[in-house]
Amino acid sequence: MTEQNVPATAVQPVFDLSGAPMPNVRTLQARYNPFSQFFKLVGFMLNIMKLVIRSGH
Amino acid sequence: MADVVILGAGIAGHTAALHLRRMLGRNHTVTVVSPNANWNWIPSNIWVGVGRMAKEQVVFPLAPIYRRKGIQHRQAKAVAIYPEGDADDSRGAVEVEYTGQNKVGQTEKIRYDYLINATGPKLKFEATEGLGPDAGNTVSVCTADHAREAAEKLAASIAKMKDGQPQTLVVGTGHGTCTCEGAAFEYTFNVDHELRAAGVRDKATLYYLTNEAALGDFGVGGMTFNQNGFETSSELWTSSLFREREVKPILGTHPHKITADAITYETLDGEMHELPYDFAMLLPPFGGHPIKAFNGAGEDITDKVFAPSGFMKVDADYTAKPYEEWSAADWPQTYQSVGYDNIWAIGIAFAPPHQISKPRKTPNGTMIAPAPPRTGMPSGIMAKVVAGTIADRIKVGPKAHAHHASMTEMTAVCVASAGNGLFDGSAAAMVMSPVVPDFNKYPAGRDMKETRGEIGLFGHWTKYILHFLFIYKAKALPGWSLIPE
Numbered sequence: 001m002t003e004q005n006v007p008a009t010a011v012q013p014v015f016d017l018s019g020a021p022m023p024n025v026r027t028l029q030a031r032y033n034p035f036s037q038f039f040k041l042v043g044f045m046l047n048i049m050k051l052v053i054r055s056g057h
Numbered sequence: 058m059a060d061v062v063i064l065g066a067g068i069a070g071h072t073a074a075l076h077l078r079r080m081l082g083r084n085h086t087v088t089v090v091s092p093n094a095n096w097n098w099i100p101s102n103i104w105v106g107v108g109r110m111a112k113e114q115v116v117f118p119l120a121p122i123y124r125r126k127g128i129q130h131r132q133a134k135a136v137a138i139y140p141e142g143d144a145d146d147s148r149g150a151v152e153v154e155y156t157g158q159n160k161v162g163q164t165e166k167i168r169y170d171y172l173i174n175a176t177g178p179k180l181k182f183e184a185t186e187g188l189g190p191d192a193g194n195t196v197s198v199c200t201a202d203h204a205r206e207a208a209e210k211l212a213a214s215i216a217k218m219k220d221g222q223p224q225t226l227v228v229g230t231g232h233g234t235c236t237c238e239g240a241a242f243e244y245t246f247n248v249d250h251e252l253r254a255a256g257v258r259d260k261a262t263l264y265y266l267t268n269e270a271a272l273g274d275f276g277v278g279g280m281t282f283n284q285n286g287f288e289t290s291s292e293l294w295t296s297s298l299f300r301e302r303e304v305k306p307i308l309g310t311h312p313h314k315i316t317a318d319a320i321t322y323e324t325l326d327g328e329m330h331e332l333p334y335d336f337a338m339l340l341p342p343f344g345g346h347p348i349k350a351f352n353g354a355g356e357d358i359t360d361k362v363f364a365p366s367g368f369m370k371v372d373a374d375y376t377a378k379p380y381e382e383w384s385a386a387d388w389p390q391t392y393q394s395v396g397y398d399n400i401w402a403i404g405i406a407f408a409p410p411h412q413i414s415k416p417r418k419t420p421n422g423t424m425i426a427p428a429p430p431r432t433g434m435p436s437g438i439m440a441k442v443v444a445g446t447i448a449d450r451i452k453v454g455p456k457a458h459a460h461h462a463s464m465t466e467m468t469a470v471c472v473a474s475a476g477n478g479l480f481d482g483s484a485a486a487m488v489m490s491p492v493v494p495d496f497n498k499y500p501a502g503r504d505m506k507e508t509r510g511e512i513g514l515f516g517h518w519t520k521y522i523l524h525f526l527f528i529y530k531a532k533a534l535p536g537w538s539l540i541p542e
């Protein structure tokens with residue numbers, strides 16, 4: 001059987017996400033808190049610099 | 058005096074040109090051949106594609122920079138290479154066809170001592186019937202012009218929703234063998250962000266149609282992270298994001314045909330489905346550019362120099378073997394071409410030895426196999442490494458050791474925007490170390506201490522900072538070489 005003779009259905013096989021964890025209110029607030037996010041930014045940038053320096057590139 | 062020719066002025070080619078110019082004296086020439094007059098910071102095309110940035114903010118003309126730096130520039134495309142020269146001259150040569158500089162259509166043979174192929178991907182929209190901007194059905198964000206058109210069509214769809222008409226939007230991959238799923242992921246969440254900002258999210262059904270068999274695969278087989286003392290997977294992490302934003306994922310797909318209002322696609326179980334849509338951004342599969350190769354006798358050796366995908370073969374192990382048998386050692390280290398020690402291929406232009414994500418076939422025999430991504434950071438590192446090799450060969454001598462940088466040792470930082478806004482933007486920031494998993498070195502394939510992912514406003518700021526930093530670097534402004542790749 002080739003794909004040409006398989007009839008197409010209008011049903012969309014959407015992946016079931018019901019088992020995926022939802023962030024709680026505290027997590028959502030933390031994601032947009034400019035102060036904590038600023039420190040995350042600094043930490044992330046320092047981590048990138050560490051990896052770059054370690055790799056020698 | 059040596060002549061270095063670089064094909065392509067994207068992230069890889071332009072980076073190599075700037076480093077070579079910095080490393081070599083002015084008695085050596087560096088020539089860049091590129092069909093486009095502009096440089097494009099492709100990662101920010103995502104924001105052009107939702108109307109948050111103008112095209113002019115992500116492109117700039119190359120000519121003034123090359124003039125300032127003493128780099129020769131041919132606005133042309135390479136059509137053939139002659140690694141052994143020809144009857145007139147035994148030095149290697151590239152045949153180019155002009156696309157600008159008032160010489161459109163004219164051809165020229167450029168001689169080289171060292172050649173870098175950094176021609177990036179050919180966007181193969183033709184691989185799926187009806188795919189892409191030229192067919193007039195779906196849009197793309199692969200070039201700045203494509204992204205501008207995508208923004209216009211998205212705005213039209215949002216206007217209809219504001220008039221009360223529900224719309225179906227589809228974002229994803231337009232073929233079972235696409236790569237760059239990260240870009241489709243980013244665009245999905247930016248579209249979601251725009252729909253919410255316009256107050257029409259309830260009028261939209263947003264699908265993410267992907268060739269990935271699992272969410273968070275990204276063509277690299279997914280990632281395992283250490284987070285808050287637990288092992289977690291990119292699948293769980295991205296699934297959470299999809300659920301939170303109410304995006305409907307459809308996994309393991311290969312679109313066969315696209316018309317003005319429907320996408321016909323096959324899933325891994327061999328079932329065919331038809332998805333009616335109003336707006337769709339689907340990425341094309343990538344292939345190498347159709348560049349021919351000829352030996353000294355004028356015989357066609359394209360098959361020897363290039364893989365069937367059109368990408369250039371380098372120092373990788375291309376032996377055909379089952380997916381389960383590949384190893385990290387198969388990946389290239391120096392990017393030197395097969396058979397010619399003065400040619401290299403970097404960035405997307407080199408042929409990867411095999412898939413990183415497991416390739417799958419449907420019961421109908423359709424291949425659904427995300428191709429390995431070669432993102433910006435590895436492309437830049439390869440460029441710098443090969444520039445170092447060439448500079449040493451010129452200055453120290455032809456026996457100088459090649460510099461090494463395998464994707465099985467390289468770290469990649471991927472910042473996938475999930476909405477643009479100084480205080481309401483966000484992005485998923487991921488660090489993957491190494492890009493190609495090495496199961497001999499790490500039980501989970503990657504270093505769990507370094508591989509991580511986090512979502513938040515800081516991710517958006519990071520992406521924004523990188524936008525300005527890399528454009529500054531590409532413009533070769535003071536101190537540019539201090540900015541890492």
Ligand SMILES: Cc1cc2nc3c(=O)[nH]c(=O)nc-3n(C[C@H](O)[C@H](O)[C@H](O)COP(=O)(O)OP(=O)(O)OC[C@H]3O[C@@H](n4cnc5c(N)ncnc54)[C@H](O)[C@@H]3O)c2cc1C
Pocket residue numbers: 064065066067068069070090091092093099100101102103133134135136175176177178198199237240346348403404405406431432433434436470471472473
């Ligand atoms: C929408 C999108 C978003 C992305 N986002 C990210 C991201 O956030 N982070 C990230 O790390 N990566 C991202 N990537 C991937 C990144 O853009 C690529 O890794 C990078 O562009 C590869 O660089 P390159 O130089 O190999 O190819 P390119 O940048 O495509 O450059 C190829 C160059 O070759 C030229 N050329 C083409 N044909 C010829 C020819 N015949 N002769 C001479 N020159 C030729 C082209 O004009 C171009 O100048 C994204 C990709 C896309 C499509």
